[in-house]
Each structure stands twice: as structure tokens, then as C-alpha cells.
Amino acid sequence: MSGNWSPRREGAGPGLGRDGYRELMARLPTGVTVATTIDQGGRPHGMTASAVASASLDPPLVLVCVDREADFHAAVLGARGFALSVLASDQERLSRRFADDRPDRFDGVAFWPGPGGLPLLDGAAAHVICDSRGAHDAGDHTVFFGLVTAGTTFDRLPLVHYRGGYTTIRGA
Numbered sequence: 001m002s003g004n005w006s007p008r009r010e011g012a013g014p015g016l017g018r019d020g021y022r023e024l025m026a027r028l029p030t031g032v033t034v035a036t037t038i039d040q041g042g043r044p045h046g047m048t049a050s051a052v053a054s055a056s057l058d059p060p061l062v063l064v065c066v067d068r069e070a071d072f073h074a075a076v077l078g079a080r081g082f083a084l085s086v087l088a089s090d091q092e093r094l095s096r097r098f099a100d101d102r103p104d105r106f107d108g109v110a111f112w113p114g115p116g117g118l119p120l121l122d123g124a125a126a127h128v129i130c131d132s133r134g135a136h137d138a139g140d141h142t143v144f145f146g147l148v149t150a151g152t153t154f155d156r157l158p159l160v161h162y163r164g165g166y167t168t169i170r171g172a
Ligand SMILES: Cc1cc2nc3c(=O)[nH]c(=O)nc-3n(C[C@H](O)[C@H](O)[C@H](O)COP(=O)(O)O)c2cc1C
Pocket: 032, 046, 047, 048, 049, 050, 051, 052, 065, 066, 067, 069, 070, 071, 072, 073, 095, 096, 098, 099, 100, 101, 161
């Protein structure tokens, strides 16, 4: 099915309407990460995030956009750093788990503490470890920047989110 939205069809402002905007951006295939951090009590927090990008090469900065309403928002706001576990093609279950509303997301999940105690998920395609480098308001989200201090890649294909579902890519 194809769609066409314009300010004339949908009214003022951004013009697409919430659903139209969602459907539009769902055409952008993204990788899927679990963003993690620890709070001051050392408790792990994690949330599925695909609004993630490389923001700068020198210095190496990444960004992750977090909904202000998400519990993870409060956790990462005061945190010294965060990590991104880039999910592998067989980790759809983890993507769903860390997006579901449940208090026990880490229960039974294999992870280990990386630098600074940041949780790193086992079986990921890559781990990206960051020191917090500020945050900027972006509508109903906040953009958190991180200076990448370490990272590891693994020989696994990535999980890809596209049009509300999951797929992967062919090996490059
Ligand atoms: C594939 C996928 C990608 C997502 N990407 C983001 C994202 O980039 N930023 C965000 O704030 N929420 C994103 N979410 C939604 C959060 O994972 C979800 O709202 C989660 O329950 C928030 O958890 P929390 O309130 O415990 O922090 C995504 C969900 C899925 C399934």
C-alpha cells in the first residue's frame, strides 16, 4: 500500500498527523539497540532504542533519542554514561522484552558489566560504551549524546526494524 500525506490533507503543523508520521518513518530501516545504564544504586536499566545514530567522528559521539515519559529517561539523565548493545538478527526476543512494560527486564538475560559497570548484553552484534556528553530537548524526546570510549564488534548479522516488524540483512 502506498500513502501520501501533505499539510493540505492533514491540517496544520507538521502536517502528517501522528499516525502518518509514524508510518512515514517506519519506511526507514533501522538497527535495533538496547540502551543500558546504571543508576546511583548500581541497578541496571535498559530500553530498546532504534533512534540511535553516529553524531560525530572526531570526537566520536553517538546520540540516542529517549522519550521523556520512559523510565529510562530518568535513569540516563543523571548517569555518567550509557552503553548500546546492537542487537543481532536472532535477538528479536530481547528487542521485545526491553520494550515491554515489565519490571524484570534483566531477569534471565545474559549480560555482564562493562566499563563503569554498564550492562552489556550477551550475543549482541556490537557493544558501544559511552560517557555522557550532554542532552538536548527534542519535542517529546530528549537527545542524549555520548562520547564513545570503547566498543566491540562481533561477527553477527544485525537485527533490523522495518515497517513495525523485524528482519535482517544479507551478509555483506
Ligand atoms: C524496535 C523499537 C525501537 C524503539 N526505539 C525507541 C527509541 O529510540 N527511543 C525511545 O524512547 N523509545 C523507543 N522504543 C520504545 C521503548 O523501548 C519503550 O517505550 C519502552 O517500554 C520504554 O521503557 P521504559 O519506560 O522502562 O524506559 C522502541 C521500541 C521498539 C520495539
